[in-house]
Amino acid sequence: MRFKHLPTINAKQTLIEVEGLASSATILHLTDAHLNETDIRKDKTIFMNSIKDYGFDALETRKQFETALTDANEKRYDFVVLTGDIINGATAGNLDYLETKLQELRSPYLYTLGNHDWEYPLQPWNEATRAEQYPKFNSFTNDSPAYQASLFNGINLLTIDNSTYQITKEQLHFTKKQLANGLPTLLFIHIPIYIPGLLPDVMKQWGAPIMMAAEGWDKSLQSQWKVAETTAETTAFYHLLLNNPHHNLIGIFCGHVHFAHTDAFGKGSYQYVTSPGFAGGYRLIHLLPKT
Numbered sequence: 683m684r685f686k687h688l689p690t691i692n693a694k695q696t697l698i699e700v701e702g703l704a705s706s707a708t709i710l711h712l713t714d715a716h717l718n719e720t721d722i723r724k725d726k727t728i729f730m731n732s733i734k735d736y737g738f739d740a741l742e743t744r745k746q747f748e749t750a751l752t753d754a755n756e757k758r759y760d761f762v763v764l765t766g767d768i769i770n771g772a773t774a775g776n777l778d779y780l781e782t783k784l785q786e787l788r789s790p791y792l793y794t795l796g797n798h799d800w801e802y803p804l805q806p807w808n809e810a811t812r813a814e815q816y817p818k819f820n821s822f823t824n825d826s827p828a829y830q831a832s833l834f835n836g837i838n839l840l841t842i843d844n845s846t847y848q849i850t851k852e853q854l855h856f857t858k859k860q861l862a863n864g865l866p867t868l869l870f871i872h873i874p875i876y877i878p879g880l881l882p883d884v885m886k887q888w889g890a891p892i893m894m895a896a897e898g899w900d901k902s903l904q905s906q907w908k909v910a911e912t913t914a915e916t917t918a919f920y921h922l923l924l925n926n927p928h929h930n931l932i933g934i935f936c937g938h939v940h941f942a943h944t945d946a947f948g949k950g951s952y953q954y955v956t957s958p959g960f961a962g963g964y965r966l967i968h969l970l971p972k973t
């Protein structure tokens with residue numbers, strides 16, 4: 683398969699030529715809106731125990747999110763993909779708001795979770811809490827919060843929830859199977875895959891290598907961040923993406939670290955980290971037929 687990543691002059695635009703596309707298309711990638719819409723009528727206890735706002739202004743984050751969705755409708759973008767931390771906690775208020783806003787979208791969309799989507803007051807941040815919170819996201823994820831695939835314009839759009847920094851056996855199996863179908867594929871995840879070239883900026887911003895399969899963790903810092911040792915499945919997933927055995931993984935799109943970054947990755951792929959929605963960030967992925 684032939685595809686080509688073309689250079690662009692700003693981080694909000696990505697241009698990729700793909701052989702065999704019937705027509706050009708634009709996907710809006712949104713990540714890290716960090717919305718706080720807690721409804722005190724429904725969430726009194728939760729409100730009292732507080733979902734942290736992490737310093738994000740609720741009115742501002744809402745304004746940025748609604749502007750992006752309105753733009754998607756007005757410009758008639760073909761698809762929208764949301765890659766996590768769209769809300770801070772699956773409170774009733776946040777979920778109601780999300781449902782209302784996503785229902786207003788004219789285009790199809792995919793949603794994968796970030797570590798803040800499923801956090802919950804008084805609950806520990808771990809896989810058990812994620813599993814408990816997962817059903818709340820069924821309506822946004824086609825009843826499959828852990829992984830999804832959607833065929834769009836001849837391109838396979840995959841989402842994998844890697845928001846615990848790990849990949850499950852089922853997710854690994856799913857990804858292998860999807861890549862083996864040979865279709866041109868875009869992968870959407872929350873946490874960036876470790877790339878040495880991304881490390882300095884991540885360290886500068888966070889003081890810790892908060893990427894999937896990252897190298898260079900200080901052990902006590904790793905435990906503070908609650909990041910477990912990379913599992914065998916996560917390592918296998920990392921090598922699968924890196925080796926790109928069917929030459930059809932075109933790009934990886936993610937967020938989490940709250941700045942934009944572009945890097946070549948593995949055999950022919952690129953990893954695009956998109957700037958956060960709370961600060962007006964987004965990425966338009968333009969797919970063009972390759973002549």
Ligand SMILES: [Fe+2]
Binds near residue numbers: 716767796798938940
């Ligand atoms: Fe975030």
